[in-house]
Amino acid sequence: MGPFMPIKSAIFAEAPSTLAVVVLSNEPLLFLSTDLQIIAASISFCNAFDIDAATIVGRRLGTLGDGEWNMPKLVSLLNATASGSAKIEAYEIDLKRPNQKTRQLVVNAQILDDGQKDHVRLLLAVTDMTDARATARQKDDLLNDKAILIQEVQHRVANSLQIIASILMQGARRVQSDEARDHLQNAHHRVMSISAVQKQLSTSQGGKVPLKAYMALLCESLGASMIADQDRLSIAVKVDDSSVEADVSVSLGLIVTELVINALKHAFPDQPKGKITVSYASKGRDWTLMVADDGIGMPTGPATPKAGLGTGIVEALAKNLQGTLEVSCAEPGTAVTVRHHADAEGQTAAPSAA
Amino acid sequence: MKNGRAVVLVVDDITLIRMGAVDLVQSAGYEALEAQDADEAIRILESRDDIDLVFTDVQMPGTMDGIKLAHFIRNRWPPVQLIVASGRDILEESSLPTGSQYFSKPYNDHAITDAMARLLQSKNSG
Numbered sequence: 401m402g403p404f405m406p407i408k409s410a411i412f413a414e415a416p417s418t419l420a421v422v423v424l425s426n427e428p429l430l431f432l433s434t435d436l437q438i439i440a441a442s443i444s445f446c447n448a449f450d451i452d453a454a455t456i457v458g459r460r461l462g463t464l465g466d467g468e469w470n471m472p473k474l475v476s477l478l479n480a481t482a483s484g485s486a487k488i489e490a491y492e493i494d495l496k497r498p499n500q501k502t503r504q505l506v507v508n509a510q511i512l513d514d515g516q517k518d519h520v521r522l523l524l525a526v527t528d529m530t531d532a533r534a535t536a537r538q539k540d541d542l543l544n545d546k547a548i549l550i551q552e553v554q555h556r557v558a559n560s561l562q563i564i565a566s567i568l569m570q571g572a573r574r575v576q577s578d579e580a581r582d583h584l585q586n587a588h589h590r591v592m593s594i595s596a597v598q599k600q601l602s603t604s605q606g607g608k609v610p611l612k613a614y615m616a617l618l619c620e621s622l623g624a625s626m627i628a629d630q631d632r633l634s635i636a637v638k639v640d641d642s643s644v645e646a647d648v649s650v651s652l653g654l655i656v657t658e659l660v661i662n663a664l665k666h667a668f669p670d671q672p673k674g675k676i677t678v679s680y681a682s683k684g685r686d687w688t689l690m691v692a693d694d695g696i697g698m699p700t701g702p703a704t705p706k707a708g709l710g711t712g713i714v715e716a717l718a719k720n721l722q723g724t725l726e727v728s729c730a731e732p733g734t735a736v737t738v739r740h741h742a743d744a745e746g747q748t749a750a751p752s753a754a
Numbered sequence: 755m756k757n758g759r760a761v762v763l764v765v766d767d768i769t770l771i772r773m774g775a776v777d778l779v780q781s782a783g784y785e786a787l788e789a790q791d792a793d794e795a796i797r798i799l800e801s802r803d804d805i806d807l808v809f810t811d812v813q814m815p816g817t818m819d820g821i822k823l824a825h826f827i828r829n830r831w832p833p834v835q836l837i838v839a840s841g842r843d844i845l846e847e848s849s850l851p852t853g854s855q856y857f858s859k860p861y862n863d864h865a866i867t868d869a870m871a872r873l874l875q876s877k878n879s880g
Contacts, residue, residue: 551842555813558841559768562860566774569863573781595860602842625864 413519414439422523432522434482436461436475439521448528449495468497474507481509482522492529503530554602561595589625589661593618593653601646609649611680612639618653619660619678626664633668635660638679642687651717652680652689658714659691659736667695667733685742689723692735698727756785756804760874763787765795765810765823775809782867784874791816792823799827805834806874809866812840824851835873837866 414431419440422431428445432438438459446453451464461478462470474493480486488509495503506529512521565588572584596617600609619635627633644652656678668674676693714736718725723740755761762779766772767790779786787805789795791814799805808827812820824836828851836854839861850856855869 555841558859559771562841563768563770563774565860565863566771566777570774570777573777592860592862599858621862621865624862624868 428526428528430461430522430524430526432461432478432524434520434522436478436522438464445526448526466498468495478509478522478524481511482520484511484513487511488524501530503528504533505529554598557598558595558602561591561598565591565595586661589622589657590654592621592625593657594650596621597646597649597653600649604643606643607646608643609646610641610643611649611652612637612641614649614653615639615656615678615680618656622657622660622664626661632672633664633674634676636675636677638677640681642680642682648721651721655689655714655717655738656691663691663693663695663734667693667697669696671695685740687740689738690735692730692733694730694733697729697732698734755806760784760806760870761787761804762807762809762870763789763795763798763805765789765792765808765814765820767791767811767814771811778863778866779809779870782870784870790814792818792820792826795823796826799831799834805831806877807835807837807870809837809839809870812838813842821849824854827851828854833877835870835877837869837873839866 419431422429422440422442425442426444427442428448429442430438430445431440438456438461441451441453441456443453445451446456449465456464462475471493474491477486477488477491481488488507491507491509493505493507495505506527507524508527509522509524512523568584568588568591572581572588575581575584596614597609599617600614601607604610615637616639619637623630623633623635627635660676660678663676667676674693674695676691679688679690679692681688715725718738721738721740723738726737726739728735728737762784764772764775764779764786765788766775769790772788772790776786776788784807787798789798792810793816795808795810799808808824810820810823814820818826820838820840824838827834827836836851837857838850838854839857839859841859853873855873857866857869
């Protein structure tokens with residue numbers, strides 16, 4: 401069938417332009433009399449629903465195809481529309497044809513009444529939603545699968561970290577030398593600080609880690625495993641509501657782990673009470689991290705400015721975060737501060753000596 | 755109890771994690787038994803009457819996961835204490851039997867041994 405069909409305006413007195421608009425409509429469209437006789441049908445309708453365009457005009461809606469359009473509900477709605485008492489808006493109906501998959505349709509219909517009683521017309525627009533709905537369902541399924549997959553990965557990561565932490569602890573329990581045990585326990589703490597990031601990530605949206613919750617978890621864990629007398633030593637956490645990328649939080653967490661362990665080991669040899677404070681605040685892209693204790697304080701002088709910083713991990717991490725490192729007397733005690741300024745980004749910032 | 759030491763049954767399908775948990779239990783001074791899934795755990799519980807605490811993972815193959823196992827044990831052997839660990843976030847304590855403890859993986863060893871000590875003590879004095 402060619403792209404144009406003869407426009408029969410002889411049977412009904414319709415303006416050719418009206419008929420042309422219907423015929424060429426992109427959306428399947430039917431132009432009907434009130435007794436559901438087809439005056440004009442869009443080519444798109446004939447193509448979509450396999451109706452011969454050459455013979456459709458003049459037929460009753462219910463006689464099209466194998467009679468599949470003779471749906472009682474549709475017919476009664478169209479009749480109600482024709483009498484002016486209803487308008488069909490987004491009505492969903494299933495088109496069932498023999499040996500074919502059911503199509504999900506959405507129909508809109510309205511009356512066209514120009515005042516002449518025997519010239520009332522119906523306009524019926526039909527949209528086939530079947531494919532769009534299937535695509536939407538498929539998308540939902542994929543999103544669901546994706547969520548399940550991510551959960552699986554989190555689970556495996558948690559198990560892997562458990563294995564590593566456990567092996568380190570088993571090692572620590574077995575070695576004879578204190579120094580070796582110390583190294584293994586430190587390694588264990590660092591693994592736990594990374595695990596804490598994982599836990600935060602698994603519960604947060606958008607892949608960022610809320611620092612307040614993370615630092616609280618981290619310090620609670622460190623306190624639980626390293627502080628024998630919780631009435632004597634404590635760790636306070638003063639962190640604002642910042643959220644940072646996972647790798648930044650890992651670095652911050654490792655710095656805090658290192659500094660807290662050092663303070664617990666060296667800052668309170670004789671003190672009856674001691675407190676370590678971990679604080680973090682950010683403003684725009686600038687941030688400051690500080691770990692301070694109220695203990696015995698650092699040996700003064702230029703001799704060992706970084707003695708309180710442990711193995712050099714802290715310097716390396718601070719540099720990695722493009723931050724400056726400062727060790728100062730807190731009187732009493734020691735404060736180690738890492739500062740990051742946004743204008744340092746993109747340059748290699750060398751840590752400043754205390 | 756056996757020979758004055760509490761008996762703890764460790765349930766986890768991943769061998770390395772189970773071994774680590776057994777080591778943890780033994781280093782805390784308890785006797786450790788192990789099972790790789792709920793079915794094996796139940797067989798062991800049926801075969802002896804001296805198990806004081808079950809420390810189980812959640813995600814395991816077999817007829818039931820750790821949560822269902824916890825409920826099963828509470829129903830059948832009410833005096834047995836329960837600790838449940840999971841690698842997935844989730845787990846509202848409300849879905850576990852009352853009095854059982856939940857930890858997410860990787861767990862802090864001290865937190866687990868503290869919890870075991872508390873639960874075993876409450877069992878003896880209760």
